[in-house]
Amino acid sequence: MSSAPQLNIDHVAKLARLALTPEEKAQFAAQLGSVLHHIEQLAKVDVAGVEPSAHAFAVHNVWQDDVARPGLTVADALRNAPAQRENMIAVPKVVE
Amino acid sequence: MTLPLHLQAITELAAQLAAKKISAVELTSAVIARTRATEPRVHAFNSSDEATALAQAAASDVRRAAGQSCGPLDGIPIGLKDVIAVKDQPLTASSKMLAKFVSPYDATVTTKLKNAGAVLHGRLNCDEFAMGSSTENSAFGPTSNPWDLARVPGGSSGGSAAALAAGSAIATLGSDTGGSIRQPASFCGVVGLKPTYGLVSRFGLIAYASSLDQIGPFARTVEDAAIVLGAIAGHDERDSTSFKTAIPDYRAELAARRGPWRIGIPKEYFGAGLDPEIGAAVEQAIAFYKKLGCEIREVSLPHTQYCLDTYYIIATAEASSNLARYDGVRYGHRSAQAKDIVDLYFQSRAEGFGAEVKRRIILGTYVLSSGYYDAFYLRAQKVRTLIRQDFLNAYQEVDALLTPTSPIPAFKLGEKSDPLAMYLCDIYTIGVNLAGLPAISVPCGFTKTNLPIGLQLIGQPYQEANLLALAQAYERGHEWNAKHPNL
Numbered sequence: 298m299s300s301a302p303q304l305n306i307d308h309v310a311k312l313a314r315l316a317l318t319p320e321e322k323a324q325f326a327a328q329l330g331s332v333l334h335h336i337e338q339l340a341k342v343d344v345a346g347v348e349p350s351a352h353a354f355a356v357h358n359v360w361q362d363d364v365a366r367p368g369l370t371v372a373d374a375l376r377n378a379p380a381q382r383e384n385m386i387a388v389p390k391v392v393e
Numbered sequence: 394m395t396l397p398l399h400l401q402a403i404t405e406l407a408a409q410l411a412a413k414k415i416s417a418v419e420l421t422s423a424v425i426a427r428t429r430a431t432e433p434r435v436h437a438f439n440s441s442d443e444a445t446a447l448a449q450a451a452a453s454d455v456r457r458a459a460g461q462s463c464g465p466l467d468g469i470p471i472g473l474k475d476v477i478a479v480k481d482q483p484l485t486a487s488s489k490m491l492a493k494f495v496s497p498y499d500a501t502v503t504t505k506l507k508n509a510g511a512v513l514h515g516r517l518n519c520d521e522f523a524m525g526s527s528t529e530n531s532a533f534g535p536t537s538n539p540w541d542l543a544r545v546p547g548g549s550s551g552g553s554a555a556a557l558a559a560g561s562a563i564a565t566l567g568s569d570t571g572g573s574i575r576q577p578a579s580f581c582g583v584v585g586l587k588p589t590y591g592l593v594s595r596f597g598l599i600a601y602a603s604s605l606d607q608i609g610p611f612a613r614t615v616e617d618a619a620i621v622l623g624a625i626a627g628h629d630e631r632d633s634t635s636f637k638t639a640i641p642d643y644r645a646e647l648a649a650r651r652g653p654w655r656i657g658i659p660k661e662y663f664g665a666g667l668d669p670e671i672g673a674a675v676e677q678a679i680a681f682y683k684k685l686g687c688e689i690r691e692v693s694l695p696h697t698q699y700c701l702d703t704y705y706i707i708a709t710a711e712a713s714s715n716l717a718r719y720d721g722v723r724y725g726h727r728s729a730q731a732k733d734i735v736d737l738y739f740q741s742r743a744e745g746f747g748a749e750v751k752r753r754i755i756l757g758t759y760v761l762s763s764g765y766y767d768a769f770y771l772r773a774q775k776v777r778t779l780i781r782q783d784f785l786n787a788y789q790e791v792d793a794l795l796t797p798t799s800p801i802p803a804f805k806l807g808e809k810s811d812p813l814a815m816y817l818c819d820i821y822t823i824g825v826n827l828a829g830l831p832a833i834s835v836p837c838g839f840t841k842t843n844l845p846i847g848l849q850l851i852g853q854p855y856q857e858a859n860l861l862a863l864a865q866a867y868e869r870g871h872e873w874n875a876k877h878p879n880l
Contacts, residue, residue, distance in 0.1 A: 349774030353829020
């Protein structure tokens with residue numbers, strides 16, 4: 298683990314598709330700096346030969362029969378859409 | 394003196410309903426009246442639909458009159474944390490992002506409670522997207538602790554704990570990712586159970602950290618928690634991590650399991666930072682179990698000091714991925730300021746999420762980002778293996794572990810403005826989530842200033858029946874739950 302991790306807040310916010318104000322950037326960088334400093338101590342743990350756990354209990358692929366079942370109606374699926382038109386979700390123009 | 398209906402246990406109310414001494418409509422009306430009276434001070438509810446609750450109560454009375462009662466939960470008002478889907482009801486996660494969202498379907502636990510005849514009463518406040526330890530991160534304002542309105546109820550399921558303590562529900566459901574059921578239960582003087590990972594379906598639960606999240610009950614007594622757990626547990630094909638196991642009759646098992654148990658005391662949970670009054674109350678609980686004939690043994694969970702860091706890497710990484718779905722396109726808040734489709738994502742998320750959610754998305758994105766993945770995320774997953782192994786090693790020699798639930802009692806609203814200080818509130822509860830274990834918080838006393846104290850008992854995977862029996866053995870020797878806040 299690198300010592301004194303640098304959190305490039307502009308880069309990470311872009312990866313997260315999150316617009317931050319200058320105030321938020323300054324505040325989060327400082328707060329997360331102290332959190333990252335705390336997290337640094339994980340570097341002390343000897344993890345040689347240790348398998349990572351994604352879950353507490355090993356979960357393998359769970360298969361289901363491919364059978365069509367009733368799902369949400371169009372009206373239900375679109376009920377929470379911010380904008381809709383002709384049974385579709387409307388978004389700003391994607392292709393110029 | 395008989396307690397008012399809204400402060401009674403499910404077992405007591407179910408007996409009166411069965412004997413037709415009270416009706417479900419009468420009970421629900423009493424709980425609604427209590428909610429109206431206390432909500433201006435407590436604010437445990439994001440919303441409530443009284444008409445639907447009363448209609449469900451009336452249907453319960455019709456079933457009972459026809460001799461078709463569904464069991465002990467039939468006609469019992471139960472509140473759900475506002476991260477659990479109820480068809481045609483708001484589902485906000487206490488976020489501006491979902492302020493107008495109406496759920497098109499029921500969570501599996503909701504379906505199961507409906508099938509058990511429960512009356513669903515209210516959408517309960519929480520930290521936004523279940524991220525927090527105080528319920529102060531709600532976009533709709535904080536919930537107050539019924540024992541001291543200037544203090545927090547804990548979190549993230551603070552509304553679920555406070556509503557129950559206030560008498561605005563007979564039982565509630567919450568979700569627990571790092572202690573979000575147990576810590577508020579301890580702060581509000583009620584029982585809170587986090588089941589083994591995979592015992593209760595997560596279908597219809599708004600995802601925070603999917604490998605850690607579990608739904609569980611808040612209740613006035615251990616027996617009530619056993620009844621609710623029995624109703625919501627079980628395999629669900631719509632949650633691929635749900636476990637295929639036979640669900641015992643937890644209530645019946647309470648009587649069947651009598652110990653004595655071998656109880657481990659993890660020494661790492663009694664170090665610096667533990668409030669002396671909480672330490673003393675937990676020591677008395679240990680002495681009580683000793684008197685019952687239990688074997689008390691000190692054990693070590695050597696990786697305990699790494700739990701917090703491991704948790705905040707894994708949970709935020711999973712959260713950053715889970716919350717990517719809130720992009721302003723299909724549902725949720727959409728910014729009116731966006732210049733184009735990509736800007737729509739940036740602006741909608743900026744406007745829809747609160748500060749703590751943004752912080753965790755940033756941290757989670759960072760630990761998963763190129764160049765840091767191995768150093769943070771992968772390493773945390775390996776430490777998670779070691780943390781889990783610590784617990785399994787301890788279970789070679791003991792049946793359960795006993796610890797305080799929280800190092801401190803309920804703190805004042807606004808007291809912990811630093812995120813790291815807030816994260817440290819969870820040090821006794823997060824190891825359990827990383828290891829996937831079941832754990833329960835039961836009331837074990839009060840501070841001199843009359844704030845509830847919680848005792849945490851941690852069980853072995855899928856051994857909820859044992860855990861509940863162990864907790865009830867303590868509860869039977871004490872009367873902490875006979876005390877109610879002066880509201």
